[in-house]
Amino acid sequence: MTDVLNAGLAALVVALAIWVVFARDAFAAVVGFIAYGLLLTLVWVQLQGVDVALTEAAIGGGLTGALLVGAASRLRGTEAAARAERPRALVRVAAAALSAAVTAALAIGVLMLPDPAPTLAPQAMANIAATGVGNPITAVLLAFRAMDTLLEAIVLVFALIGVWSLGPDQAWGGRPGLRHRADPNGILAYLARVLPPIGIIVGTYIFWVGADHPGGKFQGATIVAAMWLLAIMAGLADAPPVSRTWVRVGLAAGPLVFIAIGLMGAVTAGAFLAYPDGYAKPLIIVIELALMPTLALILALLIAGAPRRPVEP
Amino acid sequence: MTHLADLVSIVAIVAGAVFFLAGTLGLLRFPDTLTRLHALTKADNLGLGLVVLGLLPQVDGVATGLKLVVVWLLVMLAGACASQLVARAARRGERHD
Numbered sequence: 001m002t003d004v005l006n007a008g009l010a011a012l013v014v015a016l017a018i019w020v021v022f023a024r025d026a027f028a029a030v031v032g033f034i035a036y037g038l039l040l041t042l043v044w045v046q047l048q049g050v051d052v053a054l055t056e057a058a059i060g061g062g063l064t065g066a067l068l069v070g071a072a073s074r075l076r077g078t079e080a081a082a083r084a085e086r087p088r089a090l091v092r093v094a095a096a097a098l099s100a101a102v103t104a105a106l107a108i109g110v111l112m113l114p115d116p117a118p119t120l121a122p123q124a125m126a127n128i129a130a131t132g133v134g135n136p137i138t139a140v141l142l143a144f145r146a147m148d149t150l151l152e153a154i155v156l157v158f159a160l161i162g163v164w165s166l167g168p169d170q171a172w173g174g175r176p177g178l179r180h181r182a183d184p185n186g187i188l189a190y191l192a193r194v195l196p197p198i199g200i201i202v203g204t205y206i207f208w209v210g211a212d213h214p215g216g217k218f219q220g221a222t223i224v225a226a227m228w229l230l231a232i233m234a235g236l237a238d239a240p241p242v243s244r245t246w247v248r249v250g251l252a253a254g255p256l257v258f259i260a261i262g263l264m265g266a267v268t269a270g271a272f273l274a275y276p277d278g279y280a281k282p283l284i285i286v287i288e289l290a291l292m293p294t295l296a297l298i299l300a301l302l303i304a305g306a307p308r309r310p311v312e313p
Numbered sequence: 314m315t316h317l318a319d320l321v322s323i324v325a326i327v328a329g330a331v332f333f334l335a336g337t338l339g340l341l342r343f344p345d346t347l348t349r350l351h352a353l354t355k356a357d358n359l360g361l362g363l364v365v366l367g368l369l370p371q372v373d374g375v376a377t378g379l380k381l382v383v384v385w386l387l388v389m390l391a392g393a394c395a396s397q398l399v400a401r402a403a404r405r406g407e408r409h410d
Contacts, residue, residue: 188394
């Protein structure tokens, strides 16, 4: 019975992926992609990767979906022109051949994996007690492979700087996006008043249980960022100007705390990002606490977009 | 007693699945946006509600049961608000034509 469901799920994912690739309308493709992200979430749940499932739902489906919806609506004006200009047959054949080759290489790579696949999971589980956290994913992300997580946070800051740099010169330092106006008594404003208290609690909870159960700062920060964006889109709040000091400090704080603790490890424990004996858990919590607001800020501002309104006097 | 609980679960979940099926059918077959939204609410509200109701006798604690109920309430809240927004956008689109 489960096999039948899994086979159906896999077929659905592949079919939807093909549909998204072939969809002519950018907006329809984006909607398909969001549904694809939700189906992928179910796949991860079936594979018992609940942490990955949460991330896929929050980032893959939710955040990326919101970014792509914004991109699709901006491209709306140019879509007819883009569709009219068909690349030459040679280009199309070359693109198809390249895509097929990449797919084939990936398929061969996956099918030729040794059985059982090489894994470091037993080693991670054997040493998890030293970190003091109960969720092996969190232990890997913040102790065994903390460097990856640090670089990930820094990459996100760079991504935001990249988005900001797309703003016109006269708007530099101003507020991102356009001012959202909505009926103050309308349903969006209602939702933006009712949902954030619940969403902030859920986001904080998911962040906090990440130490011992599926969850963590990324998923929690996405939910908190979504609540802030909801208030912005309902016109109840406004996105802060990108030149505001607290925005800049907030963006740098998470990675800086992470780097500072890493350097401290170099002095006290003999390696960058090593934690002294017995202090792993408190230090991991400090890093997570510092990263969570930074991530929420980055994720929300990524969606808010490049500064478009001139600096107010 | 457990047999009774299982029976309640089976009946409620099957009924919920029927509402999901009906909602999906309506979404695919109804002619315009407003009627399609109407079909969708059946899946969100009643379908999910019955599935949650069916799962309640199977949970291992009050906290888990409450979480399931909260999930249903949140889905209803989000569904109702999103339907309103879609309906308003659809009406505005009609006026522009």
